[in-house]
Structure formats: C-alpha cells, structure tokens
Amino acid sequence: MNIWVCEFCDYIYDEAKGVPKEGIPAGTCWEDVPFNWNCPYCAAKKFAFKLIEQNQNRVNAVSMSILNP
Ligand SMILES: [Zn+2]
Secondary structure (H helix, E strand, C coil): CCEEEECCCCCEEECCCCEHHHCECCCCCHHHCCCCCCCCCCCCCHHHEEEEECCHHHHHHHHHHHHCC
C-alpha cells in the first residue's frame, strides 16, 4: 500500500487506512479514490497529492529477513 501527502498542507493519505469518516474505506488504493475527492484539511484536489512511500510490505519483509536470517 502507498502513502500520499498533500503538497499544500502535508495531510497524509494512507491507502491502508483510507479515510472512513470521508466515506473512503481502509485499503482503498489511490486510483480508487474518487477523482473529485478533496483534501479534508485544505480542499486541494487529488493532483496536489504526491506519492511519498511505496512497497511498504516489501520493505518490512526485507527488514524482517535481516532480523531473522
Ligand atoms: Zn491539503
């Protein structure tokens, strides 16, 4: 799952958590967030969000293999 950040107010959208109170269930991929959804804090449009984290599961798997070889 990816994490996206609003470039105007630094609001974080975590795909794993979604925004349930905004009607976006946990686990909603960014592509599946409605295109007319706005940042809850500053009302920026989706295009204002930048990808800041990717392949988190793979990173966790790598770090676990280091801890438990
Ligand atoms: Zn924002």
